[in-house]
Every structure is written in C-alpha cells, then in structure tokens.
Amino acid sequence: MTEIGELTIGVLGGTGAQGRGLALRWAKAGLTVVIGSRGAERAEAAAAEVRDAAGVDHVSGADNAACAERADVVLVAVPWEGHAELLRSLREPLAGKVVIDCVNPLGFDKQGPFALPVEEGSAAQQAAALLPDSRVVAAFHHVSAVKLADLSVTELDSDVLVLGDDREATDLVRALADTVPGFRGVYGGRLRNAHQVEAFTANLIAINRRYKAHAGLRITDLP
Amino acid sequence: MTEIGELTIGVLGGTGAQGRGLALRWAKAGLTVVIGSRGAERAEAAAAEVRDAAGVDHVSGADNAACAERADVVLVAVPWEGHAELLRSLREPLAGKVVIDCVNPLGFDKQGPFALPVEEGSAAQQAAALLPDSRVVAAFHHVSAVKLADLSVTELDSDVLVLGDDREATDLVRALADTVPGFRGVYGGRLRNAHQVEAFTANLIAINRRYKAHAGLRITDLP
Numbered sequence: 001m002t003e004i005g006e007l008t009i010g011v012l013g014g015t016g017a018q019g020r021g022l023a024l025r026w027a028k029a030g031l032t033v034v035i036g037s038r039g040a041e042r043a044e045a046a047a048a049e050v051r052d053a054a055g056v057d058h059v060s061g062a063d064n065a066a067c068a069e070r071a072d073v074v075l076v077a078v079p080w081e082g083h084a085e086l087l088r089s090l091r092e093p094l095a096g097k098v099v100i101d102c103v104n105p106l107g108f109d110k111q112g113p114f115a116l117p118v119e120e121g122s123a124a125q126q127a128a129a130l131l132p133d134s135r136v137v138a139a140f141h142h143v144s145a146v147k148l149a150d151l152s153v154t155e156l157d158s159d160v161l162v163l164g165d166d167r168e169a170t171d172l173v174r175a176l177a178d179t180v181p182g183f184r185g186v187y188g189g190r191l192r193n194a195h196q197v198e199a200f201t202a203n204l205i206a207i208n209r210r211y212k213a214h215a216g217l218r219i220t221d222l223p
Numbered sequence: 224m225t226e227i228g229e230l231t232i233g234v235l236g237g238t239g240a241q242g243r244g245l246a247l248r249w250a251k252a253g254l255t256v257v258i259g260s261r262g263a264e265r266a267e268a269a270a271a272e273v274r275d276a277a278g279v280d281h282v283s284g285a286d287n288a289a290c291a292e293r294a295d296v297v298l299v300a301v302p303w304e305g306h307a308e309l310l311r312s313l314r315e316p317l318a319g320k321v322v323i324d325c326v327n328p329l330g331f332d333k334q335g336p337f338a339l340p341v342e343e344g345s346a347a348q349q350a351a352a353l354l355p356d357s358r359v360v361a362a363f364h365h366v367s368a369v370k371l372a373d374l375s376v377t378e379l380d381s382d383v384l385v386l387g388d389d390r391e392a393t394d395l396v397r398a399l400a401d402t403v404p405g406f407r408g409v410y411g412g413r414l415r416n417a418h419q420v421e422a423f424t425a426n427l428i429a430i431n432r433r434y435k436a437h438a439g440l441r442i443t444d445l446p
Contacts (some may be wrong), residue, residue, distance in 0.1 A: 019306070047427075064293045068391035069236065074255075099346075111415075112269045112412070112413065112415060113412075113416075114413075114415055114416060115416065115418070115419060123224065125354075144444075156442045157444065158443055160237065163426075186294070187424050187429070187430065187434075188429065188430060189335070189336075189425060189429035189430070190334060190335065190337075190429065192334075192337055193337060193338065193422070193425050193426050193429065195338070195419070195422065196338060196418070196419040196420075196426065197419075197423070197426060199416070199419035199422075200419045200420070200423060201411060201417065202416050202419070203384070203386075203411050203412040203416050203419065203420060204442075206410070206411065206412035206413065207409065207410065207411060207412070207445075208444060210410045210446050211410075211446060212446070213444045213445050213446065214444050215442050215443060215444050215445065216442070216443040216444060217441070217442065217443070217444055218440070218441040219427075219430060219438050219439070219440065220379065220380045220381055220438060220439040220440065220441055221436045221437050221438050221439060222430075222434050222436050222438065223311040223434060223435070223436065
C-alpha cells in the first residue's frame with residue numbers, strides 16, 4: 001500500500017466547517033493538503049488560516065477542479081445541495097482516484113434534524129453513480145467540526161466508520177483516519193449500507209442538543 | 224417516575240435470541256419478567272431456562288397476548304416478518320403502555336446484510352402507527368444476543384440508544400437499560416430518526432464479520 005504520508009489530500013468544499021477541520025488535522029499530521037472551494041481566492045485564504053493554525057507550510061488552496069486534479073485522494077465535503085452538480089463536473093479529474101464522501105443529506109425543521117431521502121440510496125452511492133471511474137468510499141460523517149477546529153482537543157475520541165466495496169481503498173481511508181490522534185478507522189460495511197451512517201448524523205445532532213455535547217461514536221469489542 | 228424495579232416487563236418474542244437475552248439480563252437485575260411467545264408452552268420452557276440461568280423465580284411464560292396483558296412495559300422482539308401482524312392483534316392489551324421496539328428490518332444476500340425499506344419509515348414507526356394508544360419507544364437494537372446470553376460477560380460495554388417522542392417514556396426506557404450492568408441508556412432522537420438506528424445493525428453485522436467481534440456502540444463526550 002502507498003505510504004499515507006506521501007499522498008496529497010484534496011478537500012472539496014474545504015472552506016466549510018467539516019472540510020476545513022479535517023484539512024487542519026491532516027495538515028497537523030504532516031500530510032500535504034489542497035483546500036478546494038468554488039473560488040480559488042477563498043480557498044487560498046482558508047489554506048493560509050490552516051497553515052497558521054497548524055504551523056505547517058504544505059497546505060495550499062485552489063478552485064475545486066484544480067484541487068481534484070492535484071490531489072491523490074479527495075474528500076468531498078460540500079453541502080448536500082451542491083453535491084451532485086459538483087461531482088458531475090469533476091468526473092475526469094477524479095478518475096482513478098480514491099474519493100471519500102462525508103456528506104450527510106439532512107433536513108431541519110421545528111422538531112430538529114432528519115434524514116433526507118436520496119434517490120441513489122445515499123450521498124456516497126450518488127457519488128459512486130456519478131463517478132464510475134473513481135473508487136468511492138464513505139467516511140468521516142460523524143466527526144465534530146467544533147472539536148476538529150479546536151486544537152486544544154488533542155485526542156478526538158471517535159471512531160471513523162469507513163464504508164466501501166474496494167478493500168484497498170477502504171484500507172487506505174482507514175489509515176488516513178488513523179493519522180489523526182484519537183481517530184480510529186473502522187471498516188463499517190459496503191457502500192449500500194452508507195445511508196444509515198449518513199442519516200445517523202441526525203441522531204448525533206439530537207444527542208448534542210439533549211446533552212449539550214459534541215458526541216462521537218465508538219465501536220466496542222474490536223480486537 | 225415509577226420505580227423501575229416495581230414494573231413487570233413483558234418480552235414479545237421472548238424465545239428468540241435477542242428477546243430471551245434481554246429477559247435474562249432483566250431477570251438477573253431483579254425485575255419481574257414475562258416471556259411471551261406464540262405458544263404458552265414454549266414461552267414457559269424459555270422462562271424456566273431463564274429462571275435457572277439467572278437463579279431467580281420472578282420469570283414466567285405466556286402466549287404473546289397474555290404477556291402483553293400482564294406486563295407494564297412491553298419489549299417487541301419478534302422477527303420483522305411477523306411484526307405488523309402481531310402488533311395489530313395486540314392493540315387493546317398494549318393500550319396505555321410503554322412499548323419498546325427493538326426490531327431490525329434487515330435482509331441478507333451474498334454480499335451480507337442490508338436494510339429493508341419500511342413503508343412507515345422504520346419498524347418503530349410502524350409500531351406507532353399500529354398502536355396509536357401506546358407510547359412507542361425504539362431501543363435495544365444493537366445489543367449482542369451472544370453477549371446477553373453469556374453471563375460470564377458481566378459488563379456489556381454498550382450504550383443503548385433510546386428514541387421516542389414522549390420524554391417520560393424515553394426516560395423510563397433509559398432507566399430500564401441502566402438496570403443492566405455495562406449498558407447506558409442514551410436518548411437518541413425522535414422516532415422519525417429510528418430507521419437509521421435499526422438499519423445500522425447491518426453495519427454492526429458487517430463489522431462483526433470483518434473483525435470477528437460482537438461489536439456494540441458507545442457515544443462519546445456525554446456528560
């Protein structure tokens with residue numbers, strides 16, 4: 001397997017809270033990161049902030065298409081609303097690459113969060129349908145953006161469920177999770193079982209509201 | 224709130240692995256338990272085994288209808304295939320009671336487990352639709368039947384997600400979870416977010432196969 005430290009990680013939608021937080025943690029772990037956004041300027045501004053916060057220089061910004069081209073492994077961290085459109089436009093630069101989808105299709109109303117229905121079954125399955133030449137993995141749905149951003153939290157205390165049908169790709173993404181102190185990459189099933197992992201974010205938000213927490217998930221009884 | 228120890232807990236489908244395992248743990252915790260099954264004789268045989276294993280005498284067996292009548296709080300632990308039919312027949316004896324649904328609508332094929340679509344959204348929502356006079360709560364989906372049955376496992380190391388729209392009912396079910404050493408009842412959201420909790424059992428089965436484990440769930444960062 002490729003040494004994880006040699007890879008360049010692209011983060012599409014890296015100016016959002018979830019994407020930026022993961023970019024920060026990967027930068028701090030020594031990985032080379034490209035933050036992608038619709039505008040290259042906004043991406044570069046976010047990259048500069050991440051470089052400052054992490055105290056590293058191997059973080060750059062680019063528009064999403066350039067980010068997809070430059071990176072070896074790409075995290076999709078855009079809002080659900082723009083998910084299909086963006087991926088459709090990036091089929092070529094993402095071909096052959098491991099694409100990690102962490103998008104949670106959720107709605108909110110007076111009663112709180114709920115899972116949105118997705119025609120393909122899940123955001124990850126939609127990505128796989130739109131990117132037939134990529135190796136799509138679902139992961140990083142449940143990590144708290146607040147905790148990711150707070151570098152005083154040195155151990156994140158959360159497992160990262162990694163789903164996919166390509167063993168080499170899920171192993172790589174598990175290793176990518178393991179680069180962040182406190183994370184543990186855990187295989188979580190095939191891509192067809194991604195919906196409930198995405199939707200479970202609604203439950204975590206409900207838990208956060210009830211307990212005033214930034215809840216994460218641990219799987220017990222693993223060797 | 225009613226003292227949990229004063230309640231009689233009924234377990235519909237209590238001769239199955241999940242129901243019997245929970246009955247055993249509740250019996251051991253000192254609760255009065257009625258094991259329900261289609262036939263009263265099979266239920267009484269299971270109750271005798273639980274009495275022996277737990278070393279207690281407050282466990283009896285009955286057919287499902289008598290179980291529903293006698294119990295204050297009722298766990299629905301029947302196979303998904305018979306779920307709707309059984310609940311439709313028990314609307315009257317279950318009226319006014321807290322009904323806990325732990326049923327996971329899953330299918331299996333060559334690629335392993337997957338979540339079945341449910342017209343009402345989830346097994347728990349189906350129960351709520353069929354039992355409009357009951358207080359339906361979803362909980363106990365992820366507990367390992369193997370570990371429940373093995374009394375050498377004294378601490379079960381698993382949170383029990385408890386979902387529902389009735390605060391008093393979810394608090395009672397959380398307290399019921401807390402009677403079992405190692406369990407912790409955690410509020411997990413409204414009933415409309417039960418589908419992904421039920422479906423997540425497919426992921427746990429995939430995890431169990433990959434890691435040769437009896438995986439459970441813990442929520443981190445709770446006070």
